[in-house]
Amino acid sequence: MKTQRKIKQLINPTAVSDGAGVKLNRLIATPTLDYLDPFLLLDHFGSDNKDDYIAGFPEHPHRGIETVTYMLKGKVTHRDTMGNEGTISAGDIQWMTAGGGLMHEEMPVAEEEGLSGFQLWVNLPKKLKMTKPRYQEIKADKIPVYEKNGAKVKVIAGEVGDVQGAVTEIYAEPNYLDVTLEANAEFTHPIALGHNAFAYVFDGSADFDESGNFVANPKLVILTDGDFVKIKAGENGARFILVSGKPLNEPVARYGPFVMNTRAELYQAIEDLQNGTFVWSEKKEVVTI
């Protein structure tokens, strides 16, 4: 007997300012929801007014986590201490494993169309906190699409039917789907029992529990445990990201862009920054996935 996942909690976005003064809506990492193991943060950034985002995120450190940026519109340039540099545009995904430490900048570009996208933080287990930094950057046209019965799903990570996601080899075994449903269309999707899962509805509305109650955007939907989810769009259709992952069940010690297991490891990160030894290098102990 398979169990259908239902709604555990509905959460409204919290308006915050981060980076050098970027206005964004925060869904995870708020007083309402500190984290949903292994997901540490979810932001929906962007605006049609460049003053809300143009200050961007000048150079800053990360350690112990993965940061995942998915663009809906506009452009963000990035550059880091591993020598990576580029621009991500609408539909592109950047899955960055910060691991043992890197510094990077993420700077939005002022475009006529404005800016919109998501940043998700995925935790790393204790054994991979100090791993070598790694990028998986995939352009929009390389992200596989699943289409059936009024559902169009961009499969960023995980699998839908026989369509394999673009991003692979991530410890949390994540599903990250960008789902667009036509009016009244249904989408049923298996999610591994025991994995934590959420949907963020950012366009239209959808029924997540066959109750006839439609969740209107913008809203974060935390799902109960189970084997699958069944979602039906309202009469104006729906668009949402559907994300799930394996919980780590480890202690979480966080301070800004560092997420470790203990406070001592956070102090070490700050000390390393001050000593100029923060950035991961081959000279340090090599930990591989």
Ligand code: FE
């Ligand atoms: Fe960052």
